[in-house]
Structures are given as structure tokens and as C-alpha cells.
Amino acid sequence: MTTPAPVDDKAIEKALAHHASHQAEYLAELKKLVRIPSVSFEGFDRQEVRRSAEATCDLMRRKGLQNVQMLEMPGAHPYAYGEWTQAKGRPTLLLYAHHDVQPTGEKEKWNQPDPFEPVERDGRLFARGAADDKAGILVHIAAIDSWLQAHGSLPVNVKMIVEGEEEAGSGSLPAFLKKHRDLLQADAIVLTDTANFDTGLPSITTALRGIVTVQVEVKALKQPVHSGMWGGPVPDPTMALCKILARLVNEDGSINLPGIYEKVRPLTAEEKKSLAALPTSDDLFRRQAGMLPGTKLLGGRPPWEMNWRQPSLAVNAIQASSRKDARNIICDSAWARVGIRTVPDMDVKEVREKLIAAVKRDPPWGVTVEVTPEADGGWWYTKGDAPAFKAARKALRDGYGKEPVSIGCGG
Known part of the structure; x- marks a missing residue:
């Protein structure tokens, strides 16, 4: 034995x-x-x-x-x-x-x-x-x-x-x-x-954003046509897709879907205190993200709060023609992959339904809009006070010689 x-x-x-x-x-x-x-x-x-x-x-x-x-x-x-x-x-x-x-x-x-x-x-x-x-x-x-x-x-x-x-x-x-x-x-x-917040700083993740993704295809023609011969009266599906995507966000970068923020769980006082204690700054965040000079941080909250505990929308990919194949045409269709990062306590099904409804609503110039949902991933959250977390904090404290911090993960 x-x-x-x-x-x-x-x-x-x-x-x-x-x-x-x-x-x-x-x-x-x-x-x-x-x-x-x-x-x-x-x-x-x-x-x-x-x-x-x-x-x-x-x-x-x-x-x-x-x-x-x-x-x-x-x-x-x-x-x-x-x-x-x-x-x-x-x-x-x-x-x-x-x-x-x-x-x-x-x-x-x-x-x-x-x-x-x-x-x-x-x-x-x-x-x-x-x-x-x-x-x-x-x-x-x-x-x-x-x-x-x-x-x-x-x-x-x-x-x-x-x-x-x-x-x-x-x-x-x-x-x-x-x-x-x-x-x-x-x-x-x-x-x-998951990761440590910084090299040498032991970290325990207690929140993880989820994701809802869809593919959007806009069609207006049976085939591409010459932009000189047909441009003007013929709607451009690429421009229509851009208009659809643009209306998904407000001027401040927030998501423009009705009621999308209603179920977002607010931070507790302890969570706000923990965020404020992290060794970071807006300038450091900008450098780590590789943001170019003049590009604004969005949200009006600490960047890591936005990243961990607020929803966000991103266009992951967009295609009509390609740089290699660019020529003087009106494309017959345009495609994009759009994702929303979800947070506690958002309902994934509701978010997907709101996103699809917004994309299909009032198609510009009567173009055809087709939406294909992909697999969703749910968010995760825990208080981090269970015995296993206490054991993990002790192990990290002993191993690193530093007090561990609680962090989130953007997904």
C-alpha cells in the first residue's frame, strides 16, 4: 500500500x-x-x-x-x-x-x-x-x-x-x-x-469574462461590379456593414444595445480597494497594451476594472475584398466577426439575442443581413474565501515571499 x-x-x-x-x-x-x-x-x-x-x-x-x-x-x-x-x-x-x-x-x-x-x-x-x-x-x-x-x-x-x-x-x-x-x-x-498581474507578483483570479460571438454577412449583389460603371445608384454592402457595426457602440465606446448594462454586477467596496492597490497606472496600461500616442482610454473607469468587470465589444475580423485583390469594384458582400465580452451577472442568451437583433435591425438601403451565431462562453466569478483559496494564498505567499493579490481576467 x-x-x-x-x-x-x-x-x-x-x-x-x-x-x-x-x-x-x-x-x-x-x-x-x-x-x-x-x-x-x-x-x-x-x-x-x-x-x-x-x-x-x-x-x-x-x-x-x-x-x-x-x-x-x-x-x-x-x-x-x-x-x-x-x-x-x-x-x-x-x-x-x-x-x-x-x-x-x-x-x-x-x-x-x-x-x-x-x-x-x-x-x-x-x-x-x-x-x-x-x-x-x-x-x-x-x-x-x-x-x-x-x-x-x-x-x-x-x-x-x-x-x-x-x-x-x-x-x-x-x-x-x-x-x-x-x-x-x-x-x-x-x-x-491565467497569469500573475506582474512578473513576481503572485495572483489569484476570481473573475473571468465570458464571450458571445456572431458572424455577420451583408449582401447586395449577385456578383461584384465595376465602381465606375455602377457606383452611385448601387448600394455598397461594405459601407452598409460599416454602418451596422458603427451603431453597435456609442461615442464614448460603450455598447449601444438596450439594457446591456442592467445586469452588470457592481464592484464591492473590498474589490474597489483591491483594484486601487494594484501596482499600475493609466500610462503603464497604455504601454502594456501598445496603444499609440493620442489614442484615448475608454470607459471613464480604471482600465483594469473596464477589462475585468465591464462588458466590451470588438470586431475581431472584417472582410470584403482584400488588400492583395483590391481593385475598382463594389463588392457583392462583406463579412465580419463580432464578439461581446460578458461579465457577472449578464445573461449570455439575452446578450446574444440583443446583438443579433441590433445587427439585423433596419438594414441600410435594404441590403440582406445574415447572422450566424458561434459557440458562447459563460463568465465566471467567485468570492475567493473558500478553504482552497486560503491554502493557495499561503502557498503563493511562501513561494514568492509576497502577499498575493486577487485579480480578474478579461477572458
Whole structure:
């Protein structure tokens, strides 16, 4: 029978010593995962996401987890699962990360030839997925491996789940959790898909914005036509789309949907105090965001309050023709992807309905407007006063030598 590892300072120091002497190994394992282009969006190679799940399972097995398997849902990218549950009488932690990544975007804007070939620079690792969230996988694995190598056992039971479609909206996650409810039973969840507020400042996330996204397509013609021959009497669907998008926001940047702010939960006095104590400023926020000189901050509130606890609207993409194919035409159609970040206590369904109604209302010049909703992601909020949070704060305080702060996440 396996004896759970002790949890005194000496035992912790022994596990930490193993971690310190094997950091290069853990970094190499991270690089292996990062090199797999596991983009979970539609239109990308689904086999690469499967290969990523397989590599994650392989890593779990090699580092001592048991009952390792890929868990699958219809039409969804695979999850990776592993566990170590031999600490009889001890609590069980459910460890979460995700192995899928966002598309790389415009490769020419990366400071390296290949976004999936990790590059070390100034003590950091740069590549798509190096932080979000394959580093999250290695955080869990390195901790598990260090304890197992140092003591032959863990101080608690662990179940580790690594999702394969988080970046694409976690469409299968509710059904997945329902299906595997018994398998995933635990006393607390440790999620490594958030960040510290600043380097060296331990942070615990207690709020996360959700998202509602739709695709909008405006049509006015059967085919593109010459702007000189037909321009004037023929409506421009690209201009119509611009008018539709522009009316979604007010002059101050706030969202122009009826009642959209009515259910937004106000900050408590303690939350306002915590925000005010963060080591930041408007100028620092502007620099971190890369805002150009003269560009205004919106909202009239502290920037991080706007980012964490207020809804926002963004046009994620827009297309009519392209810069490469630009010519003297009136495009036959124009397309955009629009997203609203939601906060406590907004109703996701209501927000989606309001957004669709606003987009389809009174189409300029009688153009046709088609709206295709995408998967929604709900917001999350907790007070952060449960025993697991108290334990996390103590661990962070001991590890960093600083008092941890409570923060939100923009989504």
C-alpha cells in the first residue's frame, strides 16, 4: 500500500530541489508540446490537435500518472486525462490545462521565422502556445514529477484533465463534464490558464469574462461590379456593414444595445480597494497594451476594472475584398466577426439575442443581413474565501515571499 508523501517543510524543500535540478528537462518537454501546431479553430488540421493530445498523454505516462487516456466527445477535439489516486484519506485535486492554441495570425509580425519553433530570448520562451496554455500543462506535470521523484508518492490525490478546444469556445465541455462527472470528482480545482498581474507578483483570479460571438454577412449583389460603371445608384454592402457595426457602440465606446448594462454586477467596496492597490497606472496600461500616442482610454473607469468587470465589444475580423485583390469594384458582400465580452451577472442568451437583433435591425438601403451565431462562453466569478483559496494564498505567499493579490481576467 502506497503511503502519501509528507507535507512538512522538509518534504516540500526536497521536491523543490528536484524541480530546480531538472528545470532544463521540463523546458525541453514544453518545447516538444509547443512544436505541435494544435490550432483548434475550424479550417485547421484536426490531426495536429489529436497529435497534441497524444503527446500530452505520453508525457503524463512518462511522468508517473496512471489511467492515462484520451477522452472524446462527438465532433470535438480530444481531451487528455491522467490520475494518481493513491493518497488514501487525503483530498483530491482536479488539475486543468488545455493543449490547443490560437491561430498564429500574420506570421510576418512575429519576431521569429516559425511561430511554432520556440525561441529563448531574455529569459523567456516565445512561440504560439508557449504560455497559453502548454506551459500550464508543464506546471502541473513538473510538480507531480518532482514529488514522485523526491518521495515516491504525492501528498494528495490528483486528476489531470487537459482540454483540446478551449481556444475555440469549449463547445463540448458542458456535455463532457456531465458524462464524466464521476471520473472528475474532486475537492478543488487548480487551473493553470491565467497569469500573475506582474512578473513576481503572485495572483489569484476570481473573475473571468465570458464571450458571445456572431458572424455577420451583408449582401447586395449577385456578383461584384465595376465602381465606375455602377457606383452611385448601387448600394455598397461594405459601407452598409460599416454602418451596422458603427451603431453597435456609442461615442464614448460603450455598447449601444438596450439594457446591456442592467445586469452588470457592481464592484464591492473590498474589490474597489483591491483594484486601487494594484501596482499600475493609466500610462503603464497604455504601454502594456501598445496603444499609440493620442489614442484615448475608454470607459471613464480604471482600465483594469473596464477589462475585468465591464462588458466590451470588438470586431475581431472584417472582410470584403482584400488588400492583395483590391481593385475598382463594389463588392457583392462583406463579412465580419463580432464578439461581446460578458461579465457577472449578464445573461449570455439575452446578450446574444440583443446583438443579433441590433445587427439585423433596419438594414441600410435594404441590403440582406445574415447572422450566424458561434459557440458562447459563460463568465465566471467567485468570492475567493473558500478553504482552497486560503491554502493557495499561503502557498503563493511562501513561494514568492509576497502577499498575493486577487485579480480578474478579461477572458
